[in-house]
Amino acid sequence: MIRLDRVSKRYPDGTVAVQELTLEVGRGELVVLVGPSGCGKTTTMKMVNRLVEPTGGRIVVDGVDVTDADPVALRRGIGYVIQNVGLFPHRTIEENIAVVPELVGWQRKRRHERARELMELVGLDPAVHGKRYPHELSGGQRQRVGVARALAVDPPVLLMDEPFSAVDPVVRSQLQDEFLRLQDDVRKTILFVTHDIEEAVRLGDRIAVFKQGGRLEQFDTPAAILGMPATEFVADFVGADRGLKRLSVTAITPADLEHPPVVRADDDVATAGAELGDGRWAVVLDADGGLAGWVGHDMLTGAGKVRERARRMEAWVELDDSLKVAFAEMLQWNAGWIAVLDDDRYVGVLTPTTLHAALRRSVEAEAKDVARAEVVLETVQNA
């Protein structure tokens, strides 16, 4: 959808901002450009909508070479969100959102309806905020207006340059969440600039890590960048805690799970006790495979049914949740294991040991390009 082919930019003063950059953003994909200050991220982005002209290479958007396109028409088809938004101070929020629709000649009623619809989409109340002026909104609300304005004529492509960096970390995290939900709905093709690796990992389908002088160091998924930094520069840039960050982008799969003894809620205590044997505890399931709780070996004495002895499970996670979510739940409940469900069906448990193994296997699986289940780890036991 967006293709950069050996694109370079040398400014008239001789500064090389971007060097032979080749990069592709697929339809509906969100690619984050990340790197230290001055590495050419903004320049790259501005070449896509021709606010800056490349000095070499080709840029194609939706099959059209941008150097052949009329810049004004081109920019109307590409939403642009920048830091500090750049709203018109003397126009209301509704008028600000409707700027491009007005430029392209939409009637007043249609503009009004579209602005209201977009305000709702980005979490603003049209009745409350529509008639206000930019200075009457909070920083986070202004950023939302910026996103709404960029979406006004429903462009297939969005360029976003540090759109959430002018707000405090709490609001920022909230905006990121809302933005991910929004992107799930609208599936735009997005080029997103940030200097914050946490933001890149959270938002990006793929991340392009830049180095000073506009050189692309690595272009890959967040998990691969964190698990297998291609160069020392990338390893330094993503940080010494990249293993921890990687937890948040690695999903739980069935191959990661352990399978402790299982008993049924309807079993007699004596039967369950015998089934458990030497095991210290068991997972308790109800008749249709749902999680009913857990039971300790020492709780299985006397007569009665398992359900009368079982303890309720305080927490569980779903397959496809991240390893980070599982780890956080284990810490919160001070538990040595956590049950994993697939919809309502119990499928196994994760422990700190299996969680760590899952993380290691996921890195090796990617390096060898095989399924995670096929990776056998070297461990202290089997080394």
Ligand SMILES: Nc1ncnc2c1ncn2[C@@H]1O[C@H](COP(=O)(O)OP(=O)(O)OP(=O)(O)O)[C@@H](O)[C@H]1O
């Ligand atoms: N108009 C210009 N003329 C000359 N040099 C420029 C111009 N604009 C940017 N540069 C230089 O090009 C390089 C890349 O700048 P750019 O703004 O693309 O970096 P960036 O990665 O977006 O940085 P930041 O994260 O600080 O915004 C920098 O060295 C910058 O000083």
